[in-house]
Amino acid sequence: MNSPIIESLIESFESLPGIGRKSAERISFHILEKMSDDDVNRMVSGIVSAKQKIHFCSVCQNLTDADPCKICASQKRDKSVICVVENPEDVAAIENTNEFNGVYHVLHGALSPMDGISPDDLKISELLNRLSDDTVKEVIMATNPTVNGTATAVYISKLLAPFDVTVTRIAHGIPIGSDIEYADKMTIIKALEGRQKM
Amino acid sequence: MNSPIIESLIESFESLPGIGRKSAERISFHILEKMSDDDVNRMVSGIVSAKQKIHFCSVCQNLTDADPCKICASQKRDKSVICVVENPEDVAAIENTNEFNGVYHVLHGALSPMDGISPDDLKISELLNRLSDDTVKEVIMATNPTVNGTATAVYISKLLAPFDVTVTRIAHGIPIGSDIEYADKMTIIKALEGRQKM
Numbered sequence: 226m227n228s229p230i231i232e233s234l235i236e237s238f239e240s241l242p243g244i245g246r247k248s249a250e251r252i253s254f255h256i257l258e259k260m261s262d263d264d265v266n267r268m269v270s271g272i273v274s275a276k277q278k279i280h281f282c283s284v285c286q287n288l289t290d291a292d293p294c295k296i297c298a299s300q301k302r303d304k305s306v307i308c309v310v311e312n313p314e315d316v317a318a319i320e321n322t323n324e325f326n327g328v329y330h331v332l333h334g335a336l337s338p339m340d341g342i343s344p345d346d347l348k349i350s351e352l353l354n355r356l357s358d359d360t361v362k363e364v365i366m367a368t369n370p371t372v373n374g375t376a377t378a379v380y381i382s383k384l385l386a387p388f389d390v391t392v393t394r395i396a397h398g399i400p401i402g403s404d405i406e407y408a409d410k411m412t413i414i415k416a417l418e419g420r421q422k423m
Numbered sequence: 424m425n426s427p428i429i430e431s432l433i434e435s436f437e438s439l440p441g442i443g444r445k446s447a448e449r450i451s452f453h454i455l456e457k458m459s460d461d462d463v464n465r466m467v468s469g470i471v472s473a474k475q476k477i478h479f480c481s482v483c484q485n486l487t488d489a490d491p492c493k494i495c496a497s498q499k500r501d502k503s504v505i506c507v508v509e510n511p512e513d514v515a516a517i518e519n520t521n522e523f524n525g526v527y528h529v530l531h532g533a534l535s536p537m538d539g540i541s542p543d544d545l546k547i548s549e550l551l552n553r554l555s556d557d558t559v560k561e562v563i564m565a566t567n568p569t570v571n572g573t574a575t576a577v578y579i580s581k582l583l584a585p586f587d588v589t590v591t592r593i594a595h596g597i598p599i600g601s602d603i604e605y606a607d608k609m610t611i612i613k614a615l616e617g618r619q620k621m
Contacts, residue, residue, distance in 0.1 A: 253473075314448060
């Protein structure tokens with residue numbers, strides 16, 4: 226019953242993760258009814274400019290506006306420990322604990338044959354390239370403790386076997402089946418502390 | 424820990440209704456990590472064009488791309504019954520039932536002294552203007568059964584007293600499909616008061 230223009234606005238919000246039909250409607254009507262033209266333009270140009278300026282760090286593949294990113298460029302970070310995660314959200318969650326002083330590697334997903342996500346779709350070769358000199362001593366597999374995340378950790382740990390690095394897995398402090406990005410600080414700290422050799 | 428550009432993107436989504444910090448993060452990372460530049464540009468121009476093309480109907484004040492809106496312009500709608508609602512979402516919900524054949528009037532809010540929303544902030548004078556000839560026979564107050572919605576209905580019904588129209592209020596009662604034992608006191612009282620012959 227909505228005008229097709231409103232309908233397509235609603236649908237574009239509905240396509241975003243975690244937004245259902247009702248939320249998409251509320252957001253759309255909020256934009257059309259309550260927000261000023263200036264506010265909308267500011268929001269929209271924020272999206273466009275973020276999309277233009279933010280890209281993957283050439284080292285760790287995390288989202289960044291500088292290259293290399295702040296963490297990879299920092300003199301204070303321990304370059305001998307790489308924490309491998311699925312997504313940028315996971316980096317943000319681990320950084321939030323202020324307990325990890327190494328660097329990261331973002332895979333941008335996990336292996337998932339069901340969804341057609343194969344090793345080539347992940348930033349795995351970029352990880353192997355980082356092991357070409359002997360700077361790196363330890364690789365912490367911090368993929369999610371889900372079927373796909375664990376399979377990804379096992380797969381990568383096998384690829385790392387020929388290299389002279391210790392491969393560890395974060396402890397199952399993270400409840401099985403849930404996401405790292407939703408874990409609380411203490412759980413993340415415990416999981417980092419309790420990491421085991423793979 | 425995020426780059427300020429990502430942070431301000433997250434905050435702009437967080438300012439939308441029903442979007443918390445976590446959802447705003449997920450949406451932002453989805454846009455930056457998963458969506459193509461084309462997809463983002465399409466979404467953004469959809470927002471801009473909707474904001475440009477959609478305005479308030481000069482008759483009923485609902486959101487529309489035509490003026491008057493499709494409902495007000497339709498020959499098939501009964502112009503003698505106006506259903507007064509708070510928001511465009513309410514029009515969509517009532518239209519969805521396919522049971523109402525009158526026309527609407529959107530107030531764009533409800534009286535709320537706490538939030539500084541006074542009668543001048545609502546489209547009340549526009550409603551009174553619609554009663555200048557004797558087309559309208561009934562005004563249904565379909566504002567929400569909340570303190571503010573009810574106060575708004577009472578306020579407007581007093582303003583309508585001098586006009587030759589019947590002012591009615593939508594029925595309140597137990598929602599279909601729900602349990603009486605879980606209904607709140609006021610709903611049960613209203614349901615008993617509004618009982619109908621079977």
